[in-house]
Amino acid sequence: MTKLEPGSPEWTRTITASKIPGILGISRWTSQYALWHQMAGNVVEHVSEAKQENYDYGHAVELAAAEFWKYRNPGWRVSRGEVQFTRDELPFPNAATIDRRGSRGRARRIVEVKTARSLEEWGDDGSGNAPADYVAQVIWQQFITGWHVPADIVLWPQYGMPRIYTIEYDSRIADVVVEKAHAWHRSLVDGIEPDLDDTVATYETVKQLHPDIDGSTVEIDADLALQYLGWNQELKQATKTMTGLKSRLLDAMGDAQYATCNGEKIADRRPTRGDSVALYANTKLDLATLKGVQAA
Incomplete structure (x- = not known):
């Protein structure tokens, strides 16, 4: 072929x-x-x-x-x-x-x-x-x-x-x-x-499928409207909270590459372009592990 x-x-x-x-x-x-x-x-x-x-x-x-x-x-x-x-x-x-x-x-x-x-x-x-x-x-x-x-x-x-x-x-x-x-x-x-x-990927695809704006209005159901507006407000607050937590964690890490808690990796710092660094959370860690340590 x-x-x-x-x-x-x-x-x-x-x-x-x-x-x-x-x-x-x-x-x-x-x-x-x-x-x-x-x-x-x-x-x-x-x-x-x-x-x-x-x-x-x-x-x-x-x-x-x-x-x-x-x-x-x-x-x-x-x-x-x-x-x-x-x-x-x-x-x-x-x-x-x-x-x-x-x-x-x-x-x-x-x-x-x-x-x-x-x-x-x-x-x-x-x-x-x-x-x-x-x-x-x-x-x-x-x-x-x-x-x-x-x-x-x-x-x-x-x-x-x-x-x-x-x-x-x-x-x-x-x-x-x-x-x-x-x-x-x-x-x-x-x-x-x-x-x-x-x-x-789905979000970007839906945007590509409907690139035009024709000036019309569409009525949506109340459940979708409430979820969209509610989560939008939650996201704004969560973003502010996360920014503050990242600042605290970076400050606690100083020049260290890894941050651990009771031996478990929480996050690591990685070099990015220029002289900056990026913070990456260990998303694979089971939070129940840390909650057990906190309870003890």
């Missing part, structure tokens, strides 16, 4: 590995609602300069990551670039583009490359396992290629050494993914969009 290029009309309508997390509803970057309208052609994903720089950086990193993977897997070779596959017997347009094809004799395996600033940004919760959205992508790739041997994801962080995550093929998960993908395609054909949700 002719290689699909990201952004082309053919690519937009095709179920690819990168779209699988969105279809399953486990993506950290998009929503089912946003993805559906992109694939339906109702909105166009805007690629900013910053996002394009990230894409370019990722492609450059693939060169170094491929060499790193070969050092860790003696006797294996890797393709010079991306390789794309499809399964014509599936009842919907599909494709899987893998970053590198590992080969040794007749053996083949998938080698994917991902970038992140750190393990935390990547999504490693300390278990040493790859994030679920990336695992789903790779299992889709294993299914489409037919290479059911373990696949590798090379994580290339901006801070720290590269790490390799091995993904085992799971036929039960693959069957569910294919079933969901087929149902997704049918929803596109039938014009049945997913429900709205509370993600930023």
